Amino acid sequence: MSVKRQVLRAEVQEMILDRLTQGSWRPGARLSIDGLARDLDVSPTPVREALVALERSGLIRYQALKGYVVAEPLTPQQIAELIDARVVIETAAMTRAFAHWEELTADLVEAHAAHQALADRIAETDEPPYELIHEYFLADAAFHEAIFRHAGNRFLDSMRETIHAHAHRMRQTWSAGPGQIDSAEAIAEHAAVLARVQERNHDGALQTLRTHLEAVGERSGGMQEAAQE
Amino acid sequence: MSVKRQVLRAEVQEMILDRLTQGSWRPGARLSIDGLARDLDVSPTPVREALVALERSGLIRYQALKGYVVAEPLTPQQIAELIDARVVIETAAMTRAFAHWEELTADLVEAHAAHQALADRIAETDEPPYELIHEYFLADAAFHEAIFRHAGNRFLDSMRETIHAHAHRMRQTWSAGPGQIDSAEAIAEHAAVLARVQERNHDGALQTLRTHLEAVGERSGGMQEAAQE
DNA sequence: GGTCCATGAATCTTATGGGATACAGGATTC
DNA sequence: GAATCCTGTATCCCATAAGATTCATGGACC
Numbered sequence: 001m002s003v004k005r006q007v008l009r010a011e012v013q014e015m016i017l018d019r020l021t022q023g024s025w026r027p028g029a030r031l032s033i034d035g036l037a038r039d040l041d042v043s044p045t046p047v048r049e050a051l052v053a054l055e056r057s058g059l060i061r062y063q064a065l066k067g068y069v070v071a072e073p074l075t076p077q078q079i080a081e082l083i084d085a086r087v088v089i090e091t092a093a094m095t096r097a098f099a100h101w102e103e104l105t106a107d108l109v110e111a112h113a114a115h116q117a118l119a120d121r122i123a124e125t126d127e128p129p130y131e132l133i134h135e136y137f138l139a140d141a142a143f144h145e146a147i148f149r150h151a152g153n154r155f156l157d158s159m160r161e162t163i164h165a166h167a168h169r170m171r172q173t174w175s176a177g178p179g180q181i182d183s184a185e186a187i188a189e190h191a192a193v194l195a196r197v198q199e200r201n202h203d204g205a206l207q208t209l210r211t212h213l214e215a216v217g218e219r220s221g222g223m224q225e226a227a228q229e
Numbered sequence: 230m231s232v233k234r235q236v237l238r239a240e241v242q243e244m245i246l247d248r249l250t251q252g253s254w255r256p257g258a259r260l261s262i263d264g265l266a267r268d269l270d271v272s273p274t275p276v277r278e279a280l281v282a283l284e285r286s287g288l289i290r291y292q293a294l295k296g297y298v299v300a301e302p303l304t305p306q307q308i309a310e311l312i313d314a315r316v317v318i319e320t321a322a323m324t325r326a327f328a329h330w331e332e333l334t335a336d337l338v339e340a341h342a343a344h345q346a347l348a349d350r351i352a353e354t355d356e357p358p359y360e361l362i363h364e365y366f367l368a369d370a371a372f373h374e375a376i377f378r379h380a381g382n383r384f385l386d387s388m389r390e391t392i393h394a395h396a397h398r399m400r401q402t403w404s405a406g407p408g409q410i411d412s413a414e415a416i417a418e419h420a421a422v423l424a425r426v427q428e429r430n431h432d433g434a435l436q437t438l439r440t441h442l443e444a445v446g447e448r449s450g451g452m453q454e455a456a457q458e
Numbered sequence: 459g460g461t462c463c464a465t466g467a468a469t470c471t472t473a474t475g476g477g478a479t480a481c482a483g484g485a486t487t488c
Numbered sequence: 489g490a491a492t493c494c495t496g497t498a499t500c501c502c503a504t505a506a507g508a509t510t511c512a513t514g515g516a517c518c
Contacts, residue, residue, distance in 0.1 A: 006293060007293045007294065007470090007471065007472090008471075008472070009471085009472095010293070030499095032498085032499065032500090033499080033500070033501095034498085034499065034500080035498095035499085042472080042473090043471095043472055043473045043474075044472095044473085044474095044500090044501095045274065045277070045471080045472055045473070046471080046472070048274070048277075048278055048500095048501090049277055049278060049281050052278050052281040052282050053281050053282075053284075053285060055282075056282060056285040056286075057285075058387075064235060064236045064239070064500095064501095065236065065478090065479055065480070065499095065500065065501080066479090066480070066499090066500080067480095067499070067500065078383070081381075081382045081383055081384055081385075082384055084325075084382055084384075084385075085382055085384035085385050085388070088317065088318065088321040088385065089317065089318070089388075092317040096313075152310075153310045153313055153314055154307070154310055155310055155311055155313075155314035155391075155392065155395070156310075156313075156314050156317065158287075158391060159314070159318075159388045159391065162384075162387060162388065162391065163384065166384070236500090236501065236502090237501075237502070238501085238502095259469095261468085261469065261470090262469075262470065262471095263468080263469060263470080264468095264469090271502080271503085272502055272503040272504070273470090273471095273502095273503090273504095274501080274502055274503070274504095275501080275502065277470095277471090293470090293471095294469090294470060294471075294508085294509055294510070295469090295470080295509090295510070296469070296470065296510095
């Protein structure tokens with residue numbers, strides 16, 4: 001058992017990332033280095049490093065001599081491009097993951113069960129707390145991650161990570177809006193993908209996966225419009 | 230005309246990036262924060278920020294409380310995965326770029342001419358200087374960049390950037406080795422891609438592009454073995 | 459001879475401080 | 489009344505300093 005060797009920078013980064021994904025700050029809000037340092041009771045140095053790292057993830061923007069701000073939500077155009085890019089890499093990952101079909105199937109079944117369980121809990125709750133919603137999104141993402149895990153290509157996987165941060169920016173739009181979480185649709189679409197995988201139907205799996213992603217884009221666009229009103 | 234608003238961090242990052250791509254440091258070499266600060270005559274603070282950014286690009290590795298080291302060259306397995314990922318995103322970009330076929334063709338013709346000109350200059354020189362080789366690689370990369378420029382998807386393009394840094398690590402392997410630059414093959418393969426594009430032969434363009442990338446991988450693998458001897 | 463531990467230099471990590479910049483609000487000028 | 493200038497505050501940027509960790513060296517001990 002190795003000792004956890006972490007530095008303050010990592011903790012600070014985690015902390016800020018949490019607040020970003022919780023939506024504690026509105027898009028466009030300024031992230032003051034000194035302010036964050038005071039708030040977290042550390043010096044500005046680790047904060048600066050954490051912000052540089054977060055900037056590269058796309059969640060925040062940086063302007064020289066002015067500071068960092070929370071990235072604006074994705075425009076409909078950007079959402080369309082994001083979905084398009086996801087279709088490209090996720091279908092590619094699916095194709096490669098079929099080489100390890102047994103393990104893929106097992107993992108997807110497990111991930112889908114966890115996803116469904118969380119969806120059920122949310123459906124039973126009138127006003128689901130943030131923690132639950134956060135867990136739900138993680139479970140949703142885990143289903144897609146499983147595909148990449150068996151694709152055996154670390155570069156495709158790193159692209160998935162890049163996409164992941166932006167996918168959050170997409171979700172944030174509708175969390176703010178009046179719309180409900182799309183758990184019913186997402187579960188149904190994941191189930192369809194899983195069914196094709198279990199049948200070892202490669203082309204069908206690609207097709208249902210593509211359909212699912214495009215539906216996510218559609219829903220997101222719709223919710224965004226609703227949120228704007 | 231706006232004044233150039235840059236900060237030291239950006240300059241430092243550029244400086245270190247230059248040295249990394251020039252191969253001034255061997256893979257595994259330690260990048261001492263204090264040492265770099267002394268060397269560049271700045272304080273450690275901007276150096277730290279630059280290194281965080283470079284770490285996210287994959288060119289250097291970081292270990293808490295130990296420091297940064299130049300990333301090891303890619304293993305044959307990693308090269309294979311890199312090529313595979315490039316095939317995925319570059320063919321996808323090519324398909325999308327065909328929607329703006331006229332502009333794509335014009336840009337590719339221009340990029341290819343520049344690439345060829347540099348290849349000719351290298352062929353005429355007995356021992357091409359680093360600067361020339363660097364320019365050659367940039368011209369080579371510009372050909373591929375042109376495809377993404379017209380694909381109209383910023384996320385695919387950001388994936389290309391991610392790949393770009395690693396592609397450099399791949400090249401570094403053979404620059405160190407005894408092998409010659411593969412300019413003849415690269416030019417011929419690019420020409421084949423360009424020809425299919427000019428014919429507006431979509432499937433042919435994808436096929437020649439895929440063939441080109443796989444050939445790059447083959448040559449890189451071979452050169453790596455040669456360099457190891 | 460091998461192992462263990464103390465020691466110190468080099469380095470990383472974080473904190474603190476001073477100079478510079480951006481921005482908002484009010485005064486001044488035309 | 490509008491544009492310009494000035495000024496104060498908050499903040500950023502970087503340098504310097506102090507504490508913590510790593511690693512290599514060398515001597516003591518078994």
